[in-house]
Amino acid sequence: MKLRTVGACGTVTGSCHLLEQDGFRMLLDCGAYQGEMEEENSAAFPFDAAQLDAVLLSHAHLDHCGRIPLLYARGYEGRVYSTAATLKLVKPILEDALKLMKEEAKRARRKGLPAEPPQWGEEELRRLTERGKPIPYYAPRKIGPFRVTFKNAGHLPGSAFIEVQAAGKSLVFSGDLGNRRKETLPDPDYPRVADLVLSESTYGDRPHRPFQETLVEFAEVLAETLDRGGKVIIPSFALERAQEILFYIRRFEAEGRIPVAPVFVDSPLTTRVSEIYSQIQDFFSNEVRSLYRRGIDPFAPQKLRYTRSVDESKRLNELSGAAIIIAGSGMLSGGRILHHLRHHLPQKRNALIFVGYQPRGGLGRRIISGEREVRIMGHQVAVRASVYTLGGFSGHAGRDELLDWLSAEGRVVLVHGEDEARDSLARNLRARGARVSIARLGQVFAV
Numbered sequence: 192m193k194l195r196t197v198g199a200c201g202t203v204t205g206s207c208h209l210l211e212q213d214g215f216r217m218l219l220d221c222g223a224y225q226g227e228m229e230e231e232n233s234a235a236f237p238f239d240a241a242q243l244d245a246v247l248l249s250h251a252h253l254d255h256c257g258r259i260p261l262l263y264a265r266g267y268e269g270r271v272y273s274t275a276a277t278l279k280l281v282k283p284i285l286e287d288a289l290k291l292m293k294e295e296a297k298r299a300r301r302k303g304l305p306a307e308p309p310q311w312g313e314e315e316l317r318r319l320t321e322r323g324k325p326i327p328y329y330a331p332r333k334i335g336p337f338r339v340t341f342k343n344a345g346h347l348p349g350s351a352f353i354e355v356q357a358a359g360k361s362l363v364f365s366g367d368l369g370n371r372r373k374e375t376l377p378d379p380d381y382p383r384v385a386d387l388v389l390s391e392s393t394y395g396d397r398p399h400r401p402f403q404e405t406l407v408e409f410a411e412v413l414a415e416t417l418d419r420g421g422k423v424i425i426p427s428f429a430l431e432r433a434q435e436i437l438f439y440i441r442r443f444e445a446e447g448r449i450p451v452a453p454v455f456v457d458s459p460l461t462t463r464v465s466e467i468y469s470q471i472q473d474f475f476s477n478e479v480r481s482l483y484r485r486g487i488d489p490f491a492p493q494k495l496r497y498t499r500s501v502d503e504s505k506r507l508n509e510l511s512g513a514a515i516i517i518a519g520s521g522m523l524s525g526g527r528i529l530h531h532l533r534h535h536l537p538q539k540r541n542a543l544i545f546v547g548y549q550p551r552g553g554l555g556r557r558i559i560s561g562e563r564e565v566r567i568m569g570h571q572v573a574v575r576a577s578v579y580t581l582g583g584f585s586g587h588a589g590r591d592e593l594l595d596w597l598s599a600e601g602r603v604v605l606v607h608g609e610d611e612a613r614d615s616l617a618r619n620l621r622a623r624g625a626r627v628s629i630a631r632l633g634q635v636f637a638v
């Protein structure tokens with residue numbers, strides 16, 4: 192097998208790798224770049240999309256699936272293999288991405304800036320739906336000269352790491368490995384011993400904070416704020432994090448640890464993802480499945496409401512009394528969360544809880560660093576609400592979990608991590624006698 196690492200080298204977005212055997216070309220993920228490297232998304236692929244024979248997709252996050260429609264726009268005609276849950280979830284994720292690209296192009300045109308229209312559209316999404324082929328976990332499948340097995344990665348519902356065998360050799364592609372402390376998802380499986388493991392390294396230099404502490408703090412902040420009649424504002428990613436937050440709010444209510452208050456999910460994408468959750472119940476932990484079996488929606492606190500229209504969203508600004516509002520975008524880069532921050536940050540009785548990563552230089556970081564006044568949608572907004580950062584909700588394996596998952600491996604190629612994270616993980620693995628490479632863009636590895 193010949194492996195070429197053509198994405199996510201020295202960064203955590205743009206996952207994409209090419210495997211070749213006997214002239215058969217198979218892609219592992221084809222994700223979008225996010226943040227600083229976004230303009231790479233419209234660049235030429237370092238391979239001919241029309242000459243590809245198959246695409247395997249590890250999970251539904253945009254940085255792993257976001258450029259698959261572009262493959263179709265550039266001549267790919269083959270299948271996309273993934274789990275049934277992933278194939279369901281990629282649909283709203285990619286539709287939302289397309290909507291944002293169109294809005295961005297419109298904004299640029301209005302400002303008189305050069306605006307490139309999106310390079311793919313509904314037609315390519317339709318092709319992906321048509322050509323998507325579900326593969327169950329643990330069921331080996333022959334794809335060209337490869338024998339491919341998907342196993343549970345515990346990172347999202349339906350997320351997988353992928354074992355590939357050909358010509359007597361084997362490779363494991365980690366995709367994104369989940370955090371073992373997630374209670375909504377099954378723990379990641381371990382890979383079989385392989386000739387080469389292509390592994391993510393997002394948290395390669397950091398162990399996670401103890402999760403129980405995070406949960407205790409979360410329940411305390413919710414109880415205190417709701418008891419004093421305040422609003423709790425939670426910016427969240429639409430896929431997995433928002434539902435996980437709802438899972439704990441429901442549990443805290445059931446345990447009597449917090450008062451029952453209205454919970455608003457104000458994010459159209461989160462709403463669509465939540466609708467899919469009940470259709471993919473097999474992909475969750477035993478606890479979640481058992482709640483579903485007993486007729487309880489594990490992701491529905493007692494007074495849950497999904498807002499539909501923009502008007503309904505705006506009416507939340509006038510809402511009196513205690514409530515929890517979950518809205519996107521999770522990184523405060525746009526979306527309905529900005530309205531809520533503008534209206535609720537100035538009141539002392541409210542609380543803002545960060546449950547996800549905030550990028551350097553962004554609004555979230557400025558609020559966390561203690562700025563007393565921030566600019567939101569052209570307004571100066573005083574920050575008087577209490578601000579909390581709960582670091583324990585990460586969806587990725589921490590350093591120690593990565594080392595544990597890679598414990599049997601002799602040859603490891605590291606991708607999907609900043610360089611500090613990859614260097615640190617590489618040092619730890621080498622100390623154990625593993626042969627480790629820190630992949631460069633376009634580098635070729637023989638398996």
Ligand SMILES: [Zn+2]
Nearest residue numbers: 250252346367
């Ligand atoms: Zn991911």
